[in-house]
Amino acid sequence: MRPPTNYKSRSMRLNSAWRYGINHLVxxxxxxxxxxxxxxxxxxxxxxxxxxxxxxxxxxxTHIPAPVGETGGGMANAMLGSGIVLVLASSMGIPVGIAxxxxxxxxxxxxxxxxxxxxTADVLNGIPSIVMGIAAYSLIVMRQMHFSAFAGxxxxxxMMVPTxxxxxxxxxxxxxxxxxxxxxxxxxxxxxTVLSVSLRTASPGIITGxxxxxxxxxxxxxxxxxxxxxxxxxxFKLNEPIAALPLQIYVYAISPYDEWHRLAWGGALVLxxxxxxxxxxxxxxxxxxxxxxxx
Amino acid sequence: xxxxxxxxxxxxxxxxxxxxxxPLTAPLTQTEATPLHAPAIVNFVASAEPAAAEGPPSPIRxxxxxxxxxxxxxxxxxxxxxxxxLSIFAIVLFILSILIARSRLSLSQxxxxxxxxxxxxxxSGDFGALPFIFGTLATSLLALAMAVxxxxxxxxxxxxxxxxxxxxxxxxLTELLAAIxxxxxxxxxxxxxxxxxxxQLGPLLVTYLGWTGLFGGYNxxxxxxxxxIILAIMILPIISSITRDIxxxxxxxxxxxxxxxxxxxxxxxxxxxxxxxxxxIVGAVILGLGRAxxxxxxxxxxxxxxxxxxxxxxxxxxxxxxxxxxEFSEATSSMYLSALIEIGLALFLVTIxxxxxxxxxxxxxxxxxxxxxx
Amino acid sequence: xxxxxxxxxxxxxxxxxxxxxxxxxxIPANHATALIGPSGCGKSTFVRCLNRxxxxxxxxxxxxxxxxxxxxxxxxxxxxxxxxxxxxVFQRPNPFPTMSIYDNVASxxxxxxxxxxxxxxxxxxxxxxxAALWEEVKDDLKKKSGASxxxxxxxxxxxxxxxxxxxxxxxxxxxxxxxDPVSTSKIEDLxxxxxxxxxxxxxxxxMQQAARVAENTGFFLNGKMVEFNSTDKIFTTPSDxxxxxxxxxxxx
Numbered sequence: 058m059r060p061p062t063n064y065k066s067r068s069m070r071l072n073s074a075w076r077y078g079i080n081h082l083v084x085x086x087x088x089x090x091x092x093x094x095x096x097x098x099x100x101x102x103x104x105x106x107x108x109x110x111x112x113x114x115x116x117x118x119t120h121i122p123a124p125v126g127e128t129g130g131g132m133a134n135a136m137l138g139s140g141i142v143l144v145l146a147s148s149m150g151i152p153v154g155i156a157x158x159x160x161x162x163x164x165x166x167x168x169x170x171x172x173x174x175x176x177t178a179d180v181l182n183g184i185p186s187i188v189m190g191i192a193a194y195s196l197i198v199m200r201q202m203h204f205s206a207f208a209g210x211x212x213x214x215x216m217m218v219p220t221x222x223x224x225x226x227x228x229x230x231x232x233x234x235x236x237x238x239x240x241x242x243x244x245x246x247x248x249x250t251v252l253s254v255s256l257r258t259a260s261p262g263i264i265t266g267x268x269x270x271x272x273x274x275x276x277x278x279x280x281x282x283x284x285x286x287x288x289x290x291x292x293f294k295l296n297e298p299i300a301a302l303p304l305q306i307y308v309y310a311i312s313p314y315d316e317w318h319r320l321a322w323g324g325a326l327v328l329x330x331x332x333x334x335x336x337x338x339x340x341x342x343x344x345x346x347x348x349x350x351x352x
Numbered sequence: 353x354x355x356x357x358x359x360x361x362x363x364x365x366x367x368x369x370x371x372x373x374x375p376l377t378a379p380l381t382q383t384e385a386t387p388l389h390a391p392a393i394v395n396f397v398a399s400a401e402p403a404a405a406e407g408p409p410s411p412i413r414x415x416x417x418x419x420x421x422x423x424x425x426x427x428x429x430x431x432x433x434x435x436x437x438l439s440i441f442a443i444v445l446f447i448l449s450i451l452i453a454r455s456r457l458s459l460s461q462x463x464x465x466x467x468x469x470x471x472x473x474x475x476s477g478d479f480g481a482l483p484f485i486f487g488t489l490a491t492s493l494l495a496l497a498m499a500v501x502x503x504x505x506x507x508x509x510x511x512x513x514x515x516x517x518x519x520x521x522x523x524x525l526t527e528l529l530a531a532i533x534x535x536x537x538x539x540x541x542x543x544x545x546x547x548x549x550x551x552q553l554g555p556l557l558v559t560y561l562g563w564t565g566l567f568g569g570y571n572x573x574x575x576x577x578x579x580x581i582i583l584a585i586m587i588l589p590i591i592s593s594i595t596r597d598i599x600x601x602x603x604x605x606x607x608x609x610x611x612x613x614x615x616x617x618x619x620x621x622x623x624x625x626x627x628x629x630x631x632x633i634v635g636a637v638i639l640g641l642g643r644a645x646x647x648x649x650x651x652x653x654x655x656x657x658x659x660x661x662x663x664x665x666x667x668x669x670x671x672x673x674x675x676x677x678x679e680f681s682e683a684t685s686s687m688y689l690s691a692l693i694e695i696g697l698a699l700f701l702v703t704i705x706x707x708x709x710x711x712x713x714x715x716x717x718x719x720x721x722x723x724x725x726x
Numbered sequence: 727x728x729x730x731x732x733x734x735x736x737x738x739x740x741x742x743x744x745x746x747x748x749x750x751x752x753i754p755a756n757h758a759t760a761l762i763g764p765s766g767c768g769k770s771t772f773v774r775c776l777n778r779x780x781x782x783x784x785x786x787x788x789x790x791x792x793x794x795x796x797x798x799x800x801x802x803x804x805x806x807x808x809x810x811x812x813x814x815v816f817q818r819p820n821p822f823p824t825m826s827i828y829d830n831v832a833s834x835x836x837x838x839x840x841x842x843x844x845x846x847x848x849x850x851x852x853x854x855x856x857a858a859l860w861e862e863v864k865d866d867l868k869k870k871s872g873a874s875x876x877x878x879x880x881x882x883x884x885x886x887x888x889x890x891x892x893x894x895x896x897x898x899x900x901x902x903x904x905x906d907p908v909s910t911s912k913i914e915d916l917x918x919x920x921x922x923x924x925x926x927x928x929x930x931x932x933m934q935q936a937a938r939v940a941e942n943t944g945f946f947l948n949g950k951m952v953e954f955n956s957t958d959k960i961f962t963t964p965s966d967x968x969x970x971x972x973x974x975x976x977x978x
Contacts, residue, residue, distance in 0.1 A: 076616050076619065077616060079616070079618055080616040080617055080618040080619070083508075083618040083621075084513060084617070084618065086505055087505045087506075087508045087509040087512075087513055088509060088513070089505070090501065090502045090504075090505025090506055090509070091505060091506045091509040091510075091522070093502055093505075094502050094503075094505075094506050094526075094588055094592070095522065095525065097585070098525065098529050098585070098589075099525070101529075101532075101537075101540050101544075101585075102528075102529075104540065104544065105536065105540065108543075152436075153436045153439055154436075156432060156433050156435075156436030156437070157433070157436045157437040157439065157440055159433050160433040160434055160436065160437035161437065163433070164430055164433060164434065165437070166784065167784060167785075170437075171437070173441075174437045174438070174440055174441070176708075176711060176715075177440050177441055177444060178440050179707070179711045180444075180704055180707045180708050180711060181440060181443060181444055182707075183639065183642045183643070183646075183703055183706075183707035183710075183711075184447075184646070184700060184703050184704065184707070185645070185646020185647070185648060185673055185699055185700075185703055186646070186648065187646065187648040187673050187676055187677060187696070187699070188447065188451075188646070188696050188699055188700045188703075189447070191451065191454075191676065191680075191692075191693055191696040192446070192447040192450055192451065192696075194680075195450045195451065195453070195454040195693065196446075196450055199454070215443055215447075218439070218440060218443065219440065222437075222440065233820070235816060235818060235820035236820055236822060236823070238779065238782070238816060238820065239816065239820040239821075239822065239884070239887075240822075240833070240837060241779065241782055241809065242777065242779055242809055242813075242814035242816070242888075243809065243810070243813075243814075243833060243834035243837065243838075243887070243888070243891060244416070244806050244807070244808075244809035244810030244811075244834065244838065244891065245806075245833075245834070245837040245838060246421065246422025246423075246425060246426050246806050247422075247426050247429075247430075248422060248425050248426050248428075248429035248430070249422060249425075249837055249838075250837075251429070253837050254822060254837075257824050258822070258823060258824050260824075269531075272531065273531065275533075276531075276532070276533025276534070276535065276536065277533065277534075278533070278534065278535040278648075278649045279534070279648040279649055279673070279677055282677055282680065282681065283680050283681055286681075303533055303535045303649075306535050306536070306539060307535050307538070307649060307653070310535070310538065310539045310542050310543075310653060311542070311653060318543070321539055322539070325535075325536045325539050328533055328536060329532060329536060332528075332531045332532065332533070333528060336524075336527055336528050336531050337524075409892075410892050411842070411845055412835060412840070412845065412849060412890075412891065412892045413892045415835075415838075415840050416810045416811075416835075416838060416840075416891060416892075417810075419838055419839060419840075421804045421806040421807050421810075422806055423804055423806070
């Protein structure tokens with residue numbers, strides 16, 4: 058028989074002290090790194106809000122940019138342009154994204170094809186946005202020989218699809234199978250079950266997922282650089298260059314003029330607020346559980 | 353055990369009468385439909401539809417018997433959903449083919465040597481991508497070196513140590529930060545980070561680490577190091593939130609098994625969590641690498657935009673993505689444009705490979721559950 | 727009014743598991759028929775084959791002849807047609823969480839495109855009365871969500887939902903197994919009243935329940951139907967040793 062371990066021995070005590078020392082050290086390091094990350098990031102946010110808020114005024118939302126050297130002016134045309142491009146992108150990207158998500162959740166369960174689609178969507182999600190810009194440029198701008206809002210919309214739509222697909226799938230998977238069975242058992246055709254039962258039950262989550270995708274591409278600059286291209290005036294035409302908020306922020310940020318810097322900060326704040334609202338909404342739905350009360 | 357009232361089938365058959373078949377051209381005819389007048393069953397159900405047996409089918413039955421069974425609609429709907437799902441493949445193939453088509457000029461002119469030549473001379477039409485490959489790798493790897501330890505610390509904190517009260521707000525904040533657009537980080541970097549690099553951090557680095565030779569040359573505030581720092585800030589939330597998701601996917605039983613052996617919390621994290629999650633964590637890091645490789649706007653705004661290969665981290669440089677962003681709209685000759693598109697093609701292929709590897713690793717741990725990347 | 731069901735050589739599989747083996751059975755119209763047996767014996771699979779719900783699982787398949795009246799449901803009709811004539815009540819109440827009580831009960835009609843409001847109103851009332859739920863919910867039919875009811879009420883609402891399409895057959899897959907004793911007895915009373923109107927097939931693991939509500943009982947074991955007879959006979963003088971063992975509690 059082994060002699061009983063002497064837990065009071067010097068070596069045991071040292072070992073114990075060492076182990077607990079390491080434990081505390083690592084705990085401290087983890088807390089420190091969290092602080093190292095959180096503090097500067099909060100600082101970024103606060104700085105943005107401070108600089109942006111002091112730049113916003115009524116003119117910002119109602120005027121087009123003033124010529125160089127003059128003060129005043131706003132980014133109204135850029136916001137309108139962003140709106141137009143985003144509506145275009147959403148009208149293409151959201152239906153396709155939701156439909157692909159429906160396929161994955163309702164038709165593709167256990168199928169190899171669905172796995173491949175899922176994987177491709179995740180990979181597509183990681184492709185740099187500038188590549189989407191070049192692709193849309195090569196397809197549309199090079200053919201039409203001029204920049205256009207439409208080309209920008211296509212680039213952004215491609216970026217929206219994989220995100221929306223995966224969110225839709227995820228949200229549909231939270232709908233209990235028993236509810237689908239209830240509808241099918243009543244003799245409701247499958248398409249109707251998917252639309253009126255599955256999608257309807259998951260709709261809060263899917264809508265917020267779409268908002269998130271929308272907010273994400275709303276801040277994208279790279280795909281618009283050589284598609285929407287930007288301009289300094291009001292423009293409503295889809296086949297002409299159009300201003301967009303993130304593009305304008307970029308142009309103003311690298312310009313040498315203080316007045317334009319001011320506008321850039323204001324634009325950044327507007328973008329951030331939009332994103333904050335959508336992320337918060339998603340958070341609320343995710344935290345609350347999309348299906349409160351569902352069995 | 354007995355039931356309080358049992359009507360056996362045999363006793364019922366005595367009362368059965370022949371029933372005319374349903375007047376409707378329904379596929380289901382009611383052969384044995386007979387009113388049941390069992391004395392014990394007196395209730396409102398029977399009285400609610402006294403004529404149900406003799407009369408024509410109810411309007412509801414008539415409607416359901418004649419309305420479309422949705423066979424065609426079902427097939428159409430399924431086909432539309434399938435086409436949309438397949439469009440995701442189509443998008444990838446379309447991007448690939450159009451990039452190859454539009455970069456043919458440069459592909460045939462320079463061949464594979466394009467990626468090993470350091471010339472970048474739009475005036476004489478001589479192009480090579482080596483400086484941009486160098487810039488991309490240098491910034492991405494530096495950013496990873498800065499971000500990964502911190503991200504791991506944050507993930508460990510959030511998943512294992514954090515008081516429940518703090519967990520939600522901190523995760524929320526990281527999610528929010530992951531959603532901030534690149535151009536806004538760039539804006540902040542131009543006006544805050546660049547001056548700090550130029551006036552405070554830069555001189556400090558020269559004083560204390562100047563001997564490494566990595567901090568030579570003139571410090572403009574913009575350059576490789578600044579770009580790496582902003583990249584690190586941008587990929588941190590992504591790596592930490594995926595790592596956290598992966599760590600939380602490790603079953604509690606794994607942790608308890610280690611704790612039950614008398615391990616300290618760190619030993620539990622190391623053997624029970626990190627060891628089980630390591631494949632997924634590598635995946636998260638590679639995913640962060642994928643983001644860093646293709647990050648465009650913020651980098652373009654602070655890297656200095658010059659095709660140099662220099663030992664100094666202060667020197668201006670250019671990445672694959674930033675050279676496209678910076679020079680695409682000035683590319684006047686078709687060879688210049690073609691060379692830039694070829695750079696885009698390279699970026700596309702590299703990020704596809706990197707992301708595929710990363711996803712495969714993350715999936716291995718989370719079993720295909722979607723890891724949120726915002 | 728109900729129709730009889732005639733089952734010949736029904737076989738069913740889940741993947742490679744042969745869950746139903748050559749079932750032959752005559753279910754008389756306008757009576758309640760109970761199916762008993764230990765868990766996993768195939769009784770649930772059997773009722774799911776009667777309205778072709780079995781095949782909604784991609785790995786499941788079934789062969790054989792199931793005649794509802796004169797219609798072979800596997801040959802002469804689409805699953806949707808069949809399910810519109812066969813109501814089904816599941817083991818756990820499964821109300822549509824986004825719909826009001828009214829919409830839940832009317833869902834079988836509304837989701838199939840039926841729009842006549844007067845008939846819908848009348849049908850909802852009649853079905854809820856038939857399911858003995860009307861008095862409890864009539865004041866907030868359109869205000870309350872179907873998911874806000876108690877478990878027993880939800881299950882009666884699901885029965886009302888199945889009755890609203892005016893089915894010929896009502897399949898019940900352990901309808902009371904998730905409910906408390908009071909709700910269970912309400913459901914049993916309901917079945918007892920409904921069986922004059924509908925052909926009812928009820929799966930249960932509770933033998934007393936079978937004895938209380940059904941005229942005929944079938945005993946399933948390991949995917950086979952061991953015995954089918956009047957409930958009296960099954961419970962008093964079973965002809966098969968295995969049935970006797972089961973009902974006397976020697977196994978299962």
